[in-house]
Each structure stands twice: as structure tokens, then as C-alpha cells.
Amino acid sequence: MTNQQRIQRKLNFGQIGGGRDSFIGAVHRRAAISDGLTEFVAGALSSNPEKAKASGEDLLLAPERNYSSWQEMLATESDLPDGKRIDYVSIVTPNHVHFEPTLAFIEAGFNVVLDKPMVHTSQQAQALVTAVEKHDVIFGLTHNYTGYPLVKEARHWVQSGRLGKLQRVVVEYPQAWLLTKLEEQGLKQAEWRTDPNRSGIVGAIGDIGTHCENLVSYITSLELEAMCADLSTFVPGRLLDDDASILLRFKGGAKGILWVSQIATGSENGLNIRIYGTEGALSWKQEEPNYLNFYPVGGPMQVYSRGNDYLCEAAQRATHLPSGHPEAFFESFGNIYLNVGDTIRAKLAGREPTALELDFPTVYDGARGVKFMEKVVESAKSDQKWTLFD
Amino acid sequence: MTNQQRIQRKLNFGQIGGGRDSFIGAVHRRAAISDGLTEFVAGALSSNPEKAKASGEDLLLAPERNYSSWQEMLATESDLPDGKRIDYVSIVTPNHVHFEPTLAFIEAGFNVVLDKPMVHTSQQAQALVTAVEKHDVIFGLTHNYTGYPLVKEARHWVQSGRLGKLQRVVVEYPQAWLLTKLEEQGLKQAEWRTDPNRSGIVGAIGDIGTHCENLVSYITSLELEAMCADLSTFVPGRLLDDDASILLRFKGGAKGILWVSQIATGSENGLNIRIYGTEGALSWKQEEPNYLNFYPVGGPMQVYSRGNDYLCEAAQRATHLPSGHPEAFFESFGNIYLNVGDTIRAKLAGREPTALELDFPTVYDGARGVKFMEKVVESAKSDQKWTLFD
């Protein structure tokens, strides 16, 4: 179903982070290999060398490529010949271990897939932008929700004018998993996310708020003009935000609301977006990702369903099963990897990647996300209603 | 099913406004008579005397009680003997014709049911509060959404501690009917609602925002501490707001978002509320009013359904059909009238109304709603982030 340009071997990739106890590392690996043409061959799976080794053994990595540290991996892989050396590295460490290995691998000429949020500061982000441009590597950021076919369809509607002029955006991301102080109960996922040293200046805003920002940007192409943020920490003693409500103003007059919470009792992973234009509106929910609602002015609501011929080319390329055979979270991740992979294959084959192949979040998206985090904090601290984005 | 205390005659009521072209007048009448024990006997159904008369003829009012003006109605009805005279007046005029007749009827000792928002200014509101207290009349305001049984159940959950400490409230009221400039196309409903002389200082905020404020207050009993409002007019040339996004802070630490829109394409009458507490959460949608979702910490989501024995007394009293036989908007209105009516019957019978009978929006709710409108405007005009409510 995908328009994959073959090369005559599998792609090889390695991973930094993602060992035992990691949730997202396994997701990345499963996503990466899901096309059947990609192999996981190397890893530095933990910052703890013993755990790194043990994790690699679990995953049956060849001992010589089961590294104790990313530095070792970088050194050794750099010396391997083309075709044997990893084609890209997937970096899935906690936030504070994003910048250094990413920059190092880019500077060594490796392609990189990095988990979000990209880095802690705009300064770091700019360094990555510069490095990617200088070393001409392929860089993908796993804002995986843009990998869903119906999200691509939503973007297509906006771009093709189907909604008319956009007026209002509402994006929400309620979760409940940090309702209690899990960071004191030994849950690694909670520990680093609520620790300013590892998570950065924000908690929920970095973890899920950046997904919202990215989703709005991807679908609407609207640019933020100003925001007014109310950042909250509901769990006593927690060091970072676990909830936020933000008013948005976009260039051109559209307005919006973005709210996220990790204490929204009963929520699971409730990312959803509603976009209202002068000609129509749309709504999409991550938990029912195979459907996209369209609300045309004057007509009945329509439910677009994945796997149908009436969807746009980007949606169809991101589709791997017929309609009614649901696809979900792994496939959204897989579609990011698919496009990054095909872009790498294009490069290896000496041809220009297509626009469809290049449809994955970039280092520029990552930098904008970092700026978003910084602006939210700036606004939250301000007594002024509006904090300008630029 | 209701615990109605009988008196040995039907209640009689009259109506001001609600003639030909009115939507809400017919709703009030149908709601009022729905208990089978109430009769519509008098009207001054339009500010245009001819239209008033014609409207009364449509409705088969007795000619002598089909009045040309509310002033005439007031004068004549005041002279009628007990039992013959209307037991209450239902006032359903555009906002600018709320204050004067309401005050006059209260001062003449009539019970009143008034459509929302109560009046234009807090000054007027205070005058009504004073008059109601002084003349000891029964006064109900038709924030009808609090008449839904599942809304009563939601209130019961909060009051009984089922949700724990409340932390986050999200209330939304999207509509789309003012997406274009209907006020220039002869639609009476749109004309007065967008006219500052008739609607007051707000448009959407008065028409539907006050319902949100009332619903939050009714269910949660939370008190507003501060708000931060972004008021919008999307339709060019319109004179009042047609959209608003508001951050809320409640006393005690809960936070919230309230947004309303009358240009939210594809929406119909999408009032909905989500309330997140430390022990559980709830959600309710006006368009599917027979269901209330409960999200307990650690357990599966539960869907409470109207008409079941497991619901609270107030919900059961507001229920007129077995489960699965849906009740809807008319019945929500009817429940306001039912409780006002039974409170009047109690008074006529010389007994104290019960707490269940007194469960309808009061003049104090109305005054708080007016203050809410004023504070939203104040906040919208301010460069400061937070405008205090008190």
C-alpha cells in the first residue's frame, strides 16, 4: 500500500535508551521494524551500563553491538562500513539525555529519530537546527500523532480550503496517570517527568502540551501570535506543572484553547482536537483514531473512516489495513518511521525524497515546540494577559 | 412519579412575550402545562398590541384575558379574585423587557418565572432581589439545564463527596447558528440577541455563557475567585460577542475553562461539562441528556442512565418515564416549572415547600449570572491576566 522505494537491503538502526522499564523504547523499535524491511542491530539501551547490556541481551542484540554507552556506540558504529553501520539512531532517553547524543550523532553524520520534546532550551534547539543543516542528515521527531492517517486527512482539508477560514481551535490532552505522587512510588516514567533536572522547565507541557502544539501546527499551519497560560501543580510537593490551561491567539485572527492535564481523573490518553472554520469544522480523537468528523455548513455531520478511497494520498499511504480493520498507536509511530526510513532510502538511492516521504516532524518543528514550552512558562509567570510568541 | 402536593384546582398562569415568531415562549407554555394540572389563561404575548392579540387568538386565550400589553395584564389580573387571578406570570420577552415587567409584577405580589439572563445590570438585579425578598413572592429563573435529572445527579455526587476534592472544571457551549449575519436577514431571534440595546452588554455570554456559569455553580457549588476572558466577535460588523474563551479560578484552588461560541461551525446546542475531582470525575452532554458518565479512580467508567433506581431522589423526582424512554429539553424546562408550581401550591396550601420543590434557579442565581456577564466584559477589556470576581 505504501509507495516505498526499495533499496536492496534492509535498513539498520540502533537505539539509545529504551531498555528494561522503558515503555517508549519498545514502541519505537516495534514501529521501526513494522515495515518488514528494517532491522534493529545495535543499542546503548540504558545510561546504566549493566542495565544496558542486560536489556540488549533480552532483545538478542549481537554482543559486539550491544553497547555500554552511547559514546561507545557512536565510536564503534562510526568505524563500520556503509551498509553495515546503522542507517539511523533512534534516541528515546529521558529529556535531559536528548541534546548531547543527538548533537554528537548528527555531527558524526548519522541520521536521527528523536523522541519529543526535542531538548530543554531554545539554545539547544538552535544548535540542533544548525547541526542538521550543516551535516545534511535526516532528522525526525516522533510527534507520532501526526502519523495517523486521519490527522493527515485533517491537514489536507485545511490546506485544500474545505473548512474555509479558520476561526477557532480547541485542543485538549487530558490524562490522569499523575493524579497521585507516583514519582515517590518508584515509577521511573513519573520520576524523570516530574524532575526539573531531567524533564526541563515544564512537566505536562513538555510531555503532552508539545504534542498539542505540534498537532495544531501540523493540521492548521496557523502560527501562534500570543498566549495566556495558567499553569498548575495540583499534586502537593510536585516540582513541575501537571495541568495547564492556555488561551491562544493565532496570526490572522483565529483563536483557540489548549489545555492539558495529567491529573484529569478518569482520562486515559485523551488527546483531541476541534477546528472550526467558516465553511466547515472537524473533530478528531486520538482514542478513536480511525475516524474524522466533518461538519459542513448546512449539511449533516460526516464521519470519514480510515481505509477508504475517498481519503487523500497522504492518508492512504499511511494506511496498512482495509477500512474497519482498525489501526492505532503503533501504526501512528510506524508511519513516522516509515517516512523517515523511506527518506533515508531515497538518500541512499541518490534520489530526492517525495513530499509524501518527507511528511514527518522535523528539527524545525522540534525547535518551535521548545519555544512553545518557554513561552508557556513566561506567560504563566506574567501578570499581563498576553505574552507574544515572537 | 413526582411528590406533588395537590391543591383542589389547577394552577393558572399568564405569559408576557412568547407570541408568534417566538421560539422560547412556546417552550415555556408546553413545559408549564405538562404536569396536566396547570392552565394557560392569560397573555400579553407581544410588545406589539396587534401581534399580541393575534397570538393570543392562535392560542385560544379567552378574549378578556388576551391583553394588549403587560401593563394592561397587570392591572386587570390584579383585580381578579384569588383562584381566578393568575398564580404566576411567565416572562419570556427579549432581555431588555425583563426588568420592568418583572419588577412590576413582583411588586404587585405575583409569582414570576423569568427567562434568563435575568436583567442587564447588577443594579437591576439587586432591585429584583430586594423586591422578591420584600414581597415574598416565588421567583424562578429558567436555567432549564439544571432541570435535567442527570444534572441533579451530578450535583448530588459532588455534594456527597463522590468526586473528592474538585480540581478542574471544563464547561463548553458551542453553537453555530450565528455563523453568518442572520441579524440582517430578518431573523428576530438573531436581531435582538446581537443588539446592545436589547441584549445588553453581551451577546453569546448572556445567551449561553450564563447557562454555563449557572450549570457549574449548580453542580459544583464552587465560587468564582477570578477570571481571564478573551471575548470575540468573529462576524464582521456584529456589535456584540459571538464567541468567548475564559480561564476560571475558583475559591479553594480548583481551576477551569469556560468557552462558548455561536460561530462554532457544525455545533447545534453543545452544552457539556466535565468535572475532575481527586476521587472521580464526571461528564455530561446536553445533547445526550439521559446519561451521566462517572470515572472513578482505578475503575471502569460508568454510564448512569435516567430512570434507574440507583439515582438520587432529586433525579427521580425529575423523571417522568422509565429508563430507555428518553426525556429531553421540554422535560428539563418542565421540571423547572414543576418545582416552581409545587412551591406555589405549597404556599397556597399554607405549608413549607420541601427542599426538592425548592430546587429551581432563584433570583440570587440570576443576580450572580448578571455579575458574571459584567465581570467577563471587565476582564475582556483588561490587560491584566486576572479579574477578581468579588
Added chain:
Amino acid sequence: MTNQQRIQRKLNFGQIGGGRDSFIGAVHRRAAISDGLTEFVAGALSSNPEKAKASGEDLLLAPERNYSSWQEMLATESDLPDGKRIDYVSIVTPNHVHFEPTLAFIEAGFNVVLDKPMVHTSQQAQALVTAVEKHDVIFGLTHNYTGYPLVKEARHWVQSGRLGKLQRVVVEYPQAWLLTKLEEQGLKQAEWRTDPNRSGIVGAIGDIGTHCENLVSYITSLELEAMCADLSTFVPGRLLDDDASILLRFKGGAKGILWVSQIATGSENGLNIRIYGTEGALSWKQEEPNYLNFYPVGGPMQVYSRGNDYLCEAAQRATHLPSGHPEAFFESFGNIYLNVGDTIRAKLAGREPTALELDFPTVYDGARGVKFMEKVVESAKSDQKWTLFD
């Protein structure tokens, strides 16, 4: 919103049955008066004279028209002059008290609204058909589900060819309220429905199965050719069916499934229908009655919503509130009464009722429903797969 032809007085009606403990009697009364132009003036509200009187007092009937028996009511009302005499009688007794009073009132020239199922036997049904034709009275049967606007829209779609040739019909009516032997616990509703002397030869099939048959017939106009029924009594000792599964074959080749249950745990009043044609399909659920789904071949599913201009004339006439302000069960009943009432008004005014006014279930529908009950029983007893309908 309705195209009601006025007469210069309210319609008057009386009721047989519907006293204390009755659920459906109150529904009929509330439905009947909901147009604001109809008055409940007479009753013989129970077969128990004392209970009849007490029930009439509850409802504030004038003592002289609060009858001890329907025979008394018939005699007295017959002597009243035009305009004073009831314009129609609403008969809401248990099934075994349908035939006799209905026939008597028809033969006395009264218009009748009768609850379903019409009578016990086809012989009785034929007698009513003959009487209605002979005495030229207006007769309506409260298969109220055909009063829902979206059901009317569904019928319109079939009639206008929107679904193409119909191929498959699935109609279901699960309830759970007879899951235990309530008939032995003093619940009157359960007692007579499970008693062959009062309910007739069927239980669930009469109570809810006939609604299914009527709904299919109303929407599709398909005629039954043959059926294959499996009738069950799951509750030990119960005397009539509480569950049934039936294969249907229609003339012209369409096929279907009809199943009903009163022991389908967790169900409330789950009537729903799905109709599949060569050009499109539809689905509708009684518990969410304001929406009708359309599934066009090759396009996205569409959700038609009550109160919108895109609906057919019959749907709009049956609509009393704007879109998003839900209407429900009472209104479906009210729409049957509205059309019966307007047909009576037409007759009183000496004009032909319109097709829209005549849109209510007739004595012929009732007779077909009785035949359906008989054929289900015949099929259930047969070892042959197919029992012909004619």
C-alpha cells in the same frame, strides 16, 4: 412549526384506563395536551370504580365527567352536545380491555386513539376495521415510534429511492425489565403483560414485537412473505414468551431479522433498526432518537440531526425545537396525537385532512400487527422452517 389548521375551540378528549399505577396513561395525556390546544375533560380511568374515581380526582377532572366505568362514560358523553362532548377517546387499558370499549365507542361515532397491540385476535381486528369504515370515525393506534421525526425521514429516504433496492432489514427491541418474575412481586405492568387472559397469545411479541413490525412496515413499506420464529420463555414458570428471534422474508426478495427480548440484561428500551439497500443504508436507535445515520455507497457515513432544514416535510412538521435541543419519547407520542388531532380538526372544519396530517398508524396497521402476533405463534409451533404470512 406545525401546519395546524385551527378550529375556534380546544379539542376535548377522555381517557379509558390510565389511572393510578398506570405508566402509559399519563404519557398519553401529556402527549395529547402538549399542543396547548387540547383538553383532557373526561375519564373512566380504571376498571375498578373506586380507583377510577380517585384517579380522576387526582387529575382534577370535573366530578360529573369522572366516570366509574367506560360504559357510563359512553352513555353520558353520547348525550352531550357537539363541542362539549369529547372529540375523541384515548383507550389505554390492558390488552384484554381494548376490543370491547373500542368497538363500542366507534359504533357510537366517537373517534378513538388506542394503545397497541390493537386487539387479541384477527377476528377482533377485522371487526374494528369494519366498524371504522362503517362509522367513518378517525382511529389512531399509538405505535409512537413512528412519531419520531427521524423515523419519518427514514421513511422518506426509502420512498424517494435513496437506499436503492432494499436487501436486508435488522430490527431489534431488547429490554431487561422482565428478567426476573416481577409478575409475582406485585408489579401491575408485569402482571397483565405475562397473563394470557389479559395479554393474549403473546407476551413480548405483543408488547414490543408489534412495535418492530410496525416500524419496519412504516419505514420500508415492505410486505412480509414468510417468517421463521423461535419464541422463548426464559423465566421459569412464566406463561408467555419473554424473548423471540425471527427470520423474515419479504416480498421482492429482501430478508431480515427481528428479535425482541424482555430478559436482555442491561437493556433499557433498545429498539433500533438497520436497513441495507443497494445504494445506501440507514440506522436509527430509539434511545438516541434525534439522529439518523446514512451510509451512502462509496462515501462517509452521515449523521442527520433533528431540527435541520435538510430534513423532509414530515420530519419538520414533527419537530418542535431547534436542532441540538433534543426531543424524545413524549414528543414522539405527541406527534401521533398531533396528527390525529389535526385530522379531527379537519373533519370538524369540513375539509380533507392532508397527507401530513394523516401520517399516524391506522386500524389497518393494527390489524396487520395482530396478524403478525398470530403468525409468530404459528411459526414458533411449527417444525417447518417457513410460515407464510398470507
Added chain:
Amino acid sequence: MTNQQRIQRKLNFGQIGGGRDSFIGAVHRRAAISDGLTEFVAGALSSNPEKAKASGEDLLLAPERNYSSWQEMLATESDLPDGKRIDYVSIVTPNHVHFEPTLAFIEAGFNVVLDKPMVHTSQQAQALVTAVEKHDVIFGLTHNYTGYPLVKEARHWVQSGRLGKLQRVVVEYPQAWLLTKLEEQGLKQAEWRTDPNRSGIVGAIGDIGTHCENLVSYITSLELEAMCADLSTFVPGRLLDDDASILLRFKGGAKGILWVSQIATGSENGLNIRIYGTEGALSWKQEEPNYLNFYPVGGPMQVYSRGNDYLCEAAQRATHLPSGHPEAFFESFGNIYLNVGDTIRAKLAGREPTALELDFPTVYDGARGVKFMEKVVESAKSDQKWTLFD
């Protein structure tokens, strides 16, 4: 999250069928490799040798294991040493090419995963049963819907008595993709499924009806006693059934309905099941597979959601992402392969597989499914209402 017993190498598998144009072959491969510990190493991907080779090249199979025919694959792989030889073969050919290769591989001692329906006749089925028993191989059948975690939870509820005594089962599988005669328009999927020579004696009943039978059996453990089938071919000239309605009777008194259609306009892959017991009911829909509804007697409906601690062990083992991060069709398939794979690993490690590992459809399930197909045809041809299952 899975309790996978490691062996110190990846599992190897080969595939028969599944080349270019195949939908299901790719699903099997993606499912098989999704655990990251399984490798696709050999194939005979089409009965057309050229297409087989080309397909293997697409998938980067090593040339020496990219076979022209399954016979060649069998011969060559049989000669490979342990650890190099495929650990199992995945057979995904059209139905008429199930029996011969499956039997041959079993007799050669290979483990097999076979697509459903197992074979054409009970005679063939018995031969496979005998062979599996004799050669002691591991055999899995991809009734993948039993791989969904919430289906496992449903089974757990029944087995633990949560629903009480089962009384009614309704299982439906509507699709629409054969609404027109695609078999004459070059669609390979449609061609063989509607061709008696390749599909066998049934069309829709084999393709999707057997999934229904299997799902009912898996969840409820009910045994069929008798059935009454109405088999239809709606598309003129089609040679096999494209629609069926079947009444079911189970041993012990439960009753049910099973219907499938491939001409149910607007349907996608609408498999769903409702099970009603004396203590509670459940419903599950394949298109929203992450949720399972529970309807307890006397309480509100509950929505169980994948990824929560309150689910049973089998459901948790089949879960790979936290709640709210939806899993779907690929994962259901993957869970079948996971359990087959872990059972093979157990065998390789010389230990008994656990009950959780053995939780996949067996050759006995396959044989019962074949009998189901035969009995449906027998019933459809009979004039008698009931055809006994045994």
C-alpha cells in the same frame, strides 16, 4: 509486559502464500515479527513461481530461501539443521490451498500457523487433527479476534460466572465490500472467495461466519445444539452466499442469532457480539476493540478499557501499550503469533507451555468451524426448522 520465556535466538518462520496482491499475508508477517524476536526467513509466496520469486525479492528474502513452490520449501527446509530451519510455517493461501501444504508440513514435523477457515471439509479437518496429534506439532489457526485483550476479558467474565447463566447471544459480522460483483472486476480477494472451487461450499459463512462461531465459542464455551439458517446470495450470478441469518440453540438452553453479510451497505468490518446472562451482559465491537461494556443487573453500564490493572491476566498479557494508547487489528494478530511463538519456544526449551501461552485457536477449533460451515449449508437446504449440530 508479556511473560515471554526467552530462548537464546530469534524464532525463524517461513510463509506460504502472501505475495504481491495479498492483503492477509502482510498482516501475518507484520504480526509475527512484532515481538522483535522473530524473523521472516523463507517463503513460497505464490502458487505462480514467478510471482513467488518476485514477491520474495520485494521482501528481501535470501535468494536460497525464496522458494518457487511450497513443495520446494518443504524439501529444502526439511534438510536444514535445527535453529536454521524454520521454526514454523505460516500458511496464508486461498482456502483450497490450505489442506495439502498444511498436512505435508505437519507430517514433516513442522509447526504451522494457518489462516482460517481451516479446510473445506470435515474429512480434511479430521486428517489434520490426526496429523497434529500424531506428529505432536504446534498448530495455530488465526481466528485473530480472540487475540484482542478485551475478548480475553469477556471470556474471563463468562468463565468466572460474572454474567450468571447465559441466555442469549447475538453475534453479527456485517461487511459491504462484496455489494457489487467485484469478482468480475479483477479483484483477487473477491475472485477466490466467491469461487466454489477455491472457497469451498460457502462464501461469507467461511470467510466471516467462522469468525463469529469461533468468537462465540471462545468467549462463552457454549456448545451448539441446533441451528436454522437462511443463506442468501444477493448479488445476481454470484456462486456462493454473500449473506446469512442463522438462529442458534445451544446446549443448556441459551439461544442466539448469528448473522453475517458482505453486502451490508456501509458496513466496514463490523464484527460485534452481545451476550446476555442472568447476572449481567456484555457487548464488544471489533471496530472499537479497546473497550468492553459490562451491564450488571441493577447497576450502571461500565466500560472496561484496555491497559488497566483491573483486567484479567490473559488480557494484560495481550496488552502492549498503556490505556488510552489504542491497540488494534495488527496487535490482535500479533497476540496469536505471540502465543504460538512462546509455545514453540517452550517446546524448544523443553518445558511445558503455560495456559496463557496456549491461549490460541487450535486444530480442534478449526475442525469445529468446518463442521459449522457444513451444518449451515445443510440447514439452509432443509425445510425443517432445526438442524442438529451433532
